[in-house]
Amino acid sequence: MAPVLVWLILLLCLLISIVKYTLALILKWSVPGAVVKKDYTYQPTVSVLMPCFNEGKTVYETIESISKSNYPNERFEVIAQDDCSVDDSYEWMLKARRDFTNIQVRVGRNTVNSGKARSVCNALQHSTAELVISIDSDCIFHPDAIRELAACFSEPKMGSVGGRVGVRNPNESTITAIQTFIYYAAFQIYKVPENWTRSVGCISGCLFAIRRELLLEIEPKIRSRHWFGIPVNQGEDRFLTHQTLLRGYGTYVNNDALCWTTVPATLPDLFKQQLRWRRSIVRDLFYTLRTLPQHVWTLHPNTVLTLVLTPLGALLGLLVVLTMLSGNPLEWAGPAPLMVYLSVAAVLSWVIRKYSAREAINNPLAFGAYLAWSLVSSLFITTLALCTMDSKDWGTRTKEQEATDDDASRQESAC
Amino acid sequence: MTTPAVKKAPAEAKSSVIQPLLYKSVVTVYRVFAIVTLYVVLGGVLAYGFVMGFYALNTSWAAPVILSPVDDKSLDFTEKLVTSKQTLEELSVDKKRLEGSIDEMNRHRAALLALEPELHAAIIREKKHNQATGPQLLELDKQKQADNLKTQRVMAQVKEVETAIDKDLAAGLITKGDAATQRAALNQAESSYTDSKISEILLTDNVLEKTTVDTKSLNVLDKQAELISEIAQLDIAIGVAQKQVHEETQQIDRLKQALTTAKLSPYYLSVAGDSAVYFAFVPYDNQGHVSTGTTVYDCFLNMVACKKVGTVKQIFAGEEHATHPIFKTDIRGFLIQMQLDHPESAKSKTVFLNRKPLFF
Numbered sequence: 001m002a003p004v005l006v007w008l009i010l011l012l013c014l015l016i017s018i019v020k021y022t023l024a025l026i027l028k029w030s031v032p033g034a035v036v037k038k039d040y041t042y043q044p045t046v047s048v049l050m051p052c053f054n055e056g057k058t059v060y061e062t063i064e065s066i067s068k069s070n071y072p073n074e075r076f077e078v079i080a081q082d083d084c085s086v087d088d089s090y091e092w093m094l095k096a097r098r099d100f101t102n103i104q105v106r107v108g109r110n111t112v113n114s115g116k117a118r119s120v121c122n123a124l125q126h127s128t129a130e131l132v133i134s135i136d137s138d139c140i141f142h143p144d145a146i147r148e149l150a151a152c153f154s155e156p157k158m159g160s161v162g163g164r165v166g167v168r169n170p171n172e173s174t175i176t177a178i179q180t181f182i183y184y185a186a187f188q189i190y191k192v193p194e195n196w197t198r199s200v201g202c203i204s205g206c207l208f209a210i211r212r213e214l215l216l217e218i219e220p221k222i223r224s225r226h227w228f229g230i231p232v233n234q235g236e237d238r239f240l241t242h243q244t245l246l247r248g249y250g251t252y253v254n255n256d257a258l259c260w261t262t263v264p265a266t267l268p269d270l271f272k273q274q275l276r277w278r279r280s281i282v283r284d285l286f287y288t289l290r291t292l293p294q295h296v297w298t299l300h301p302n303t304v305l306t307l308v309l310t311p312l313g314a315l316l317g318l319l320v321v322l323t324m325l326s327g328n329p330l331e332w333a334g335p336a337p338l339m340v341y342l343s344v345a346a347v348l349s350w351v352i353r354k355y356s357a358r359e360a361i362n363n364p365l366a367f368g369a370y371l372a373w374s375l376v377s378s379l380f381i382t383t384l385a386l387c388t389m390d391s392k393d394w395g396t397r398t399k400e401q402e403a404t405d406d407d408a409s410r411q412e413s414a415c
Numbered sequence: 416m417t418t419p420a421v422k423k424a425p426a427e428a429k430s431s432v433i434q435p436l437l438y439k440s441v442v443t444v445y446r447v448f449a450i451v452t453l454y455v456v457l458g459g460v461l462a463y464g465f466v467m468g469f470y471a472l473n474t475s476w477a478a479p480v481i482l483s484p485v486d487d488k489s490l491d492f493t494e495k496l497v498t499s500k501q502t503l504e505e506l507s508v509d510k511k512r513l514e515g516s517i518d519e520m521n522r523h524r525a526a527l528l529a530l531e532p533e534l535h536a537a538i539i540r541e542k543k544h545n546q547a548t549g550p551q552l553l554e555l556d557k558q559k560q561a562d563n564l565k566t567q568r569v570m571a572q573v574k575e576v577e578t579a580i581d582k583d584l585a586a587g588l589i590t591k592g593d594a595a596t597q598r599a600a601l602n603q604a605e606s607s608y609t610d611s612k613i614s615e616i617l618l619t620d621n622v623l624e625k626t627t628v629d630t631k632s633l634n635v636l637d638k639q640a641e642l643i644s645e646i647a648q649l650d651i652a653i654g655v656a657q658k659q660v661h662e663e664t665q666q667i668d669r670l671k672q673a674l675t676t677a678k679l680s681p682y683y684l685s686v687a688g689d690s691a692v693y694f695a696f697v698p699y700d701n702q703g704h705v706s707t708g709t710t711v712y713d714c715f716l717n718m719v720a721c722k723k724v725g726t727v728k729q730i731f732a733g734e735e736h737a738t739h740p741i742f743k744t745d746i747r748g749f750l751i752q753m754q755l756d757h758p759e760s761a762k763s764k765t766v767f768l769n770r771k772p773l774f775f
Contacts, residue, residue: 228445229438325463327743383456387449390442 008245016309024192026032034196036252039154046076046146047127047212051065051119052137053083056092058262059137063096066135067103070147080137081123084113089137113232115392116205124212132215134237136206137190139259140168148257149209155301156199156356162203163257164188170266170359177366178373179270180359181264181348188351191253197301198250201310203238207259212245218243227283236281242284242307243298251336274377276399278385285311315386326380341371364402460739469718473772477695477703477711478740478766480750492682503670510663517656524649531642538635549625556618563615566608571705573601587635593678681731681750693725694762696737697768698748704769705730711753712767713760725755740764 028035050068052059059080068080080097082090097105110122120134131150135141142148145163152161164187170180194200218240225232225239241251252371264270288295288307297306345367353360470476482489577598578659584594624631677683684692707727714721729752739746753761760766 228441229435230442278567380460384453387453387456390446390449 009353012309014313016305017313020193021189023196024189027192027196031196034192036158036195036198037149038148038157038252038254040147042151042154043072043075043147044130044150044213045128045154046071046127046131046133046150047123048076048078048133048135048146049120049123049127050080050135051083051116051123051268052080052085052089052093054085054087054114055089055120058092059089059354060092060099062135062137062139062141063093063100063105065143066141066146067100067105067142067285068143069141069146070143070274071150073103076146077106077127077386079106079108081119081120082107082109083115084110090329102198107397115231117222117225117233117236117239120236121222124215124219127212127318130210132212134205134208134210134240135259136261139165139206139261141207142258145207145257145259148254149175149207152252152254153209155250157248157250158198158252159214159244159247159252160203160208161257162200162209162253163207163208163259164253164255165204166260166356166359167257168260168262169265170294171362171375172365174366175267176263176265176370177268177361177363178370180361181345181367181370183263184352184359185348185357187255188355193302194306195252196303197300199300199306200251200253200254201242201247201303201306202238203241203251203253206261207257208237208240209257210240211249214244214247214249215240217247223344229390230392232283233392235283238280238284242287244381245303246294247389251328271372271376271381272320274381275384275388276383279312279389279391281314282382282385283389285315294395317374318382320377321375326371335393337371338368342368345370349365425535443628449488466718466741469772470739473767474701475767475769475772476701476704477697477751477762477768478737478765479697479753479760480694480737482681482692482694484686489682489685490618492677492680493686496674496677496683499670499674501673503667506663506667506670508658513656513660513663517660520653520656520682524646524653527642527646527649531639531646534635534639536640538632545625549622552618552622552625556615556622558598558610559618561617563608563611566611570605570608573605576601578603581741658703679731680733681752684752691758693753693755693758694750695753696735696748697751698737698739698746701748701768705751709768710770711760712771713757713763714767714772715766717763717765718772721767721773722757724757724760724766725753728752729769 048067050062055062063080071075080093083092090107093105093107097107106126108123108126114122124132132144133149133355149161150162152158165175165183167183169176169178169179170410183287191200221243222236222239244251264273284307288311292308294329295307299307342365345364348367349361349364446514484490484493493510502549580589580594580597580601583589584591588596678687681692681694695711705727707730709722709727711725712721713724731750731752733749734747734749736745738744753766755761
């Protein structure tokens with residue numbers, strides 16, 4: 001009975017995925033309602049919150065890119081919040097404040113290392129704007145990013161809006177090439193049906209705009225997030241999106257609001273990042289299941305399906321891979337699946353080259369490695385995520401930084 | 416600008432004393448469970464990788480196969496075997512019948528051949544006789560005709576004699592009795608003449624028969640031709656039958672050969688074997704480790720703590736296809752028969768030939 005149930009759920013996940021992707025293409029090309037009506041005359045005051053930990057000069061580049069935004073300078077500010085970096089990130093923030101005088105840059109510093117989510121909350125304390133945009137400090141932003149995000153809030157029930165995250169280093173390695181494909185497909189296709197119902201399940205923390213009042217309402221929940229007493233610092237973007245939806249607001253991804261992030265270039269870094277994300281997915285699934293009746297009554301069915309089946313599919317993927325490895329271990333290595341993957345890669349590669357030349361991939365065959373990665377991802381990351389729910393490790397940091405972070409997390413020591 | 420440390424949320428501050436303890440207990444249990452799980456997973460992954468690597472490199476494994484008389488291949492084999500045996504029996508019976516027919520036809524042919532010279536001799540003999548008696552009869556026929564001619568002239572006077580008798584009777588010269596006697600003598604003479612004419616005609620016919628080719632001779636020749644034709648037909652029939660017998664003999668030989676080969680098949684042993692027979696599939700890659708008498712090992716977890724469980728009894732020549740017990744790919748190989756001291760080893764996923772795979 002149990003295997004039948006597992007397969008049924010997987011089949012459902014697969015069907016929903018196929019329907020979603022097909023629907024996405026139909027919506028994208030033929031349904032105007034799938035895209036929000038943007039009002040560029042709507043220009044609320046904006047605070048760009050930039051939590052930072054050990055990013056070095058990158059924070060300077062990030063603030064520089066924001067300073068070039070096509071948005072009235074007097075209507076936006078940058079609040080950079082250093083989370084007790086052990087490198088010179090703070091100095092770079094101060095330098096940015098000195099150099100980019102065309103905009104208001106505020107620089108703050110946590111007294112203790114608190115993690116990204118709490119750093120955002122700390123930065124929020126200094127904001128008085130109508131709109132808050134939380135960004136990652138290692139991203140580069142398109143000049144129109146703020147304008148594009150703000151324009152979407154002309155819809156009164158719009159709670160959170162995300163931008164499209166591109167890859168800064170698509171050709172650094174096979175690993176980054178794979179991620180470029182995934183990022184592009186996720187934003188340009190997978191999120192389109194969710195956009196249609198204004199119910200995007202997870203807006204990327206790289207570029208996350210939210211009404212300040214709403215964020216203030218959610219802030220206590222962010223601060224008090226814990227897993228059996230252990231503070232949760234990860235997955236604040238998924239959590240914020242989820243909370244936005246539960247409060248009856250819409251969520252949306254505006255693919256015209258662009259930013260570019262540096263994705264992990266090595267397998268260990270990617271593994272750690274994906275592990276952190278998988279923990280968030282699992283945690284979010286448990287939260288969803290725990291409060292399922294509330295979800296069913298409050299949210300759009302598409303949203304409930306997204307919130308339940310996407311993480312459930314990731315969990316059951318583990319069972320699929322186990323079944324496959326114990327049944328027919330070489331099934332995935334046959335020419336047929338490889339051809340399918342390479343065909344998908346060829347199409348995606350062409351689309352990316354045509355519509356986002358900056359992310360053009362030199363070697364589309366790299367996508368073939370996704371096959372192996374998906375095995376690793378399904379088999380190890382889900383298992384490890386389930387067994388390390390108590391971890392506070394951010395993952396993608398150097399040894400020195402991790403040591404400092406661990407120490408800070410353990411003792412909440414002063415900077 | 417330095418942001419002060421954030422105060423603990425009110426909910427957290429008000430949490431009871433029990434809750435932290437509860438959380439701590441849950442987290443401890445979870446961590447123990449997680450560590451055990453992760454070690455199990457790690458162990459599983461390493462073991463899986465080792466098994467994969469082991470079977471990718473090992474060339475001495477064989478996969479025991481239990482052939483059931485009711486599985487598809489055995490049933491198919493049995494069906495073909497029964498059909499072949501039935502065909503063989505039918506061919507044998509048919510061959511015997513044909514051979515009987517040939518014997519019968521040969522005897523008949525011999526009898527006809529024996530008749531043919533006798534007939535020929537009789538014809539010659541008759542021809543010779545006719546040649547001898549024909550002229551004599553012709554002479555006699557001529558003489559007879561001359562005799563009859565004379566008699567005819569004599570008979571012409573009978574009317575006159577009858578008239579004279581009537582006159583003498585009327586005159587009372589003779590009595591009625593004398594007259595009747597004389598008339599009877601005259602009738603007898605006429606009758607003799609008539610007989611003589613008949614004899615003449617018969618004689619003429621006889622002469623004709625003996626001096627010319629008549630229908631009777633033609634009948635005899637026809638009979639002779641029939642005899643020759645019948646012999647020829649028999650020759651053809653015998654030839655066809657002999658060819659058929661030859662072909663059936665060849666077919667029987669082939670079938671017997673096929674059956675002999677089939678009896679060497681593992682499926683025959685499986686179907687016809689009185690006692691349990693144990694087989695194993697050996698991929699071609701592992702062929703080098705197989706020979707009759709090679710030791711068979713069965714191992715714990717299919718690779719360690721191996722023990723000797725038997726020997727290779729027989730190697731079958733036919734190619735077999737099987738699924739790799741670990742990689743699940745289609746592989747080609749052949750079957751061997753094992754002499755097992757531990758029959759339960761026939762149920763193992765794999766056995767090893769010639770040596771222990773990991774030397775223990």
